[in-house]
Amino acid sequence: MGTHEFIHNYSESSAAIEQPETLLLVWDAPNIDMGLGAILGGRPTAAFRPRFDAIGRWLLGHSAKLSEELGSRIEPEATVFTNIPQGGADVMRPWVEALRNVGFAVFAKPKVGEDSDVDPDMLAHIKRRFNEGILHGVIVASADGQNFRELLETLVREGIPATVIGFHEHASWAVGHPSITFLDLEEIPGVFREPLPRISLDNLPTEGAWLQPFRPLSALLSAR
Numbered sequence: 677m678g679t680h681e682f683i684h685n686y687s688e689s690s691a692a693i694e695q696p697e698t699l700l701l702v703w704d705a706p707n708i709d710m711g712l713g714a715i716l717g718g719r720p721t722a723a724f725r726p727r728f729d730a731i732g733r734w735l736l737g738h739s740a741k742l743s744e745e746l747g748s749r750i751e752p753e754a755t756v757f758t759n760i761p762q763g764g765a766d767v768m769r770p771w772v773e774a775l776r777n778v779g780f781a782v783f784a785k786p787k788v789g790e791d792s793d794v795d796p797d798m799l800a801h802i803k804r805r806f807n808e809g810i811l812h813g814v815i816v817a818s819a820d821g822q823n824f825r826e827l828l829e830t831l832v833r834e835g836i837p838a839t840v841i842g843f844h845e846h847a848s849w850a851v852g853h854p855s856i857t858f859l860d861l862e863e864i865p866g867v868f869r870e871p872l873p874r875i876s877l878d879n880l881p882t883e884g885a886w887l888q889p890f891r892p893l894s895a896l897l898s899a900r
Contacts, residue, residue: 702816811831832856
């Protein structure tokens with residue numbers, strides 16, 4: 677059953693819930709971290725962690741613009757989806773609490789294997805809001821956004837504006853998409869304390885540059 681059919685079948689069997697019209701942001705924390713790590717060549721430090729207060733202000737401005745375009749009040753809703761590794765609760769607790777203090781909901785899931793990724797939970801949340809009849813825009817923050825492509829294209833056909841926030845190095849499909857808006861994360865004002873040290877084949881320094889692998893070579897062993 678395709679995404680389009682799933683949405684319509686689900687919608688027809690669900691009663692609309694009285695909730696505000698919503699501009700939904702889902703933030704794929706593991707994938708954003710992967711993209712940042714690839715750009716930085718290592719684990720992101722505090723200087724290169726996204727500032728969620730800046731993201732929140734951008735989202736408020738975007739929802740106000742959408743409200744004006746549609747002639748009705750659109751409320752922003754933002755959720756960060758993340759995995760909690762075994763033994764990592766104490767390390768991640770301050771970050772999760774900081775997100776909640778800014779105004780972001782957090783969906784946290786223990787990381788116990790490859791099947792515990794949060795991608796299915798993000799897709800289910802987007803579909804849930806659509807089927808409730810309150811979704812008037814969706815924004816997916818993910819380094820590449822590839823896992824969301826089919827659903828976002830279906831929503832666009834249903835008249836729901838869709839945006840991907842990510843890194844142009846990884847999300848070439850979204851950069852040139854005819855009906856999905858792409859925004860590079862670094863273009864959001866104030867989102868990073870320092871400019872990202874971005875190097876691509878299009879802007880190589882004359883002395884050359886090291887391009888780090890996207891994942892360790894040992895990952896090939898688990899893929900067999």
